[in-house]
């Protein structure tokens with residue numbers, strides 16, 4: 001007990017000293033030139049990486065720490081940690097001017113003693129070096145609530161200096177499509193469609209698709225589409241419009257990560273008719289202050305017809321009937337399509353946007369009723385199930401999707417990265 005008291009007296013002195021040094025720094029910065037470091041940290045780091053767990057509503061589960069913009073400052077600066085070991089060591093969550101005595105820093109770098117819990121963000125990839133450095137600079141400068149004290153350029157997305165995209169090797173059996181580079185203006189998003197003719201004049205059996213794209217892609221979808229019939233010119237870049245959404249195209253393949261691949265067992269393939277071309281749909285979000293390029297290579301691998309025992313059906317099923325009220329966590333239960341024949345799901349995945357915190361899929365009906373088959377909490381890199389799941393007539397897939405909406409507005413289904421989605425995607429055969 002005695003030591004603890006001494007420790008906190010020492011801290012008060014540190015806090016006072018750093019308060020003055022922070023004031024001095026504020027006086028020399030022009031507030032109109034750059035934004036408050038605290039606000040940038042809250043909006044560009046905490047809102048993106050932390051508030052799904054650390055919010056006003058559900059914080060009990062996350063060490064009673066809310067990192068919403070209006071609460072985080074008081075909950076961090078000179079605030080005692082919930083963690084007993086950190087408290088015993090005399091750490092505050094943030095000790096102004098002392099990164100080494102700030103539990104927040106230790107939680108982000110993973111420099112933790114036993115008993116101090118796990119590295120943050122919990123069970124997700126660590127923050128980038130640059131984001132951690134931004135927080136470090138803010139603490140080192142006295143952790144002020146206002147004023148620009150940390151290097152703003154650290155928060156430009158890692159993608160700012162884009163590397164050239166190395167082409168995929170062309171498949172031996174099959175063909176390659178190339179979505180040519182297209183530009184996305186600073187701090188904006190862009191979704192486009194580009195039609196390409198089918199390079200083959202005969203029916204094809206696609207057994208694997210692979211994509212490689214420049215970083216920063218929100219999604220890429222390859223559709224089969226009879227562009228000629230609808231008078232769409234090959235190679236032309238078409239913006240995403242309501243009219244485009246009405247066009248009858250069929251989902252063939254989708255990806256969210258810079259490298260992605262779906263491959264089926266040798267005897268299973270998707271059939272593509274010779275009169276059908278391909279629509280390449282790409283959506284990029286540019287969070288940097290520089291111009292940015294999107295680009296993708298898509299390899300379509302085919303197998304001879306004789307090899308194919310089962311023709312797989314790609315699917316992308318959409319549920320758009322939900323609303324997520326502001327400042328709350330909402331779970332949507334949805335029951336998907338049923339079939340009258342036994343159905344073999346060979347690939348199953350989900351798609352949602354950044355406010356999704358958990359996406360679970362269960363079997364409904366039959367002997368495995370309520371069995372959970374899919375559990376994903378990473379919206380950017382969703383889990384892809386590739387073990388076969390057979391559903392008999394009367395059985396179906398039921399999903400439970402949870403989002404946390406930290407904003408002041410209700411959020412619904414929509415196509416920008418600020419809207420949400422509730423989608424099942426994959427392939428089955430019957």
Ligand code: HEC
Pocket residue numbers: 045046049050051052053054061062063065080081082083086093103104107116117118119120121122123124127
């Ligand atoms: C998936 C949920 C989840 C996410 C996302 C998450 N946290 Fe946590 N956080 C927790 C849980 C659970 C604890 C308590 C267990 C522990 O400390 O390991 C915790 C504890 C902490 C603590 C210790 C607080 C104390 O007083 O003991 C800090 C600091 C923290 N988180 C910061 C962050 C930051 C910053 C982010 C975002 C970069 C983040 N967390 C993202 C779940 C999460």
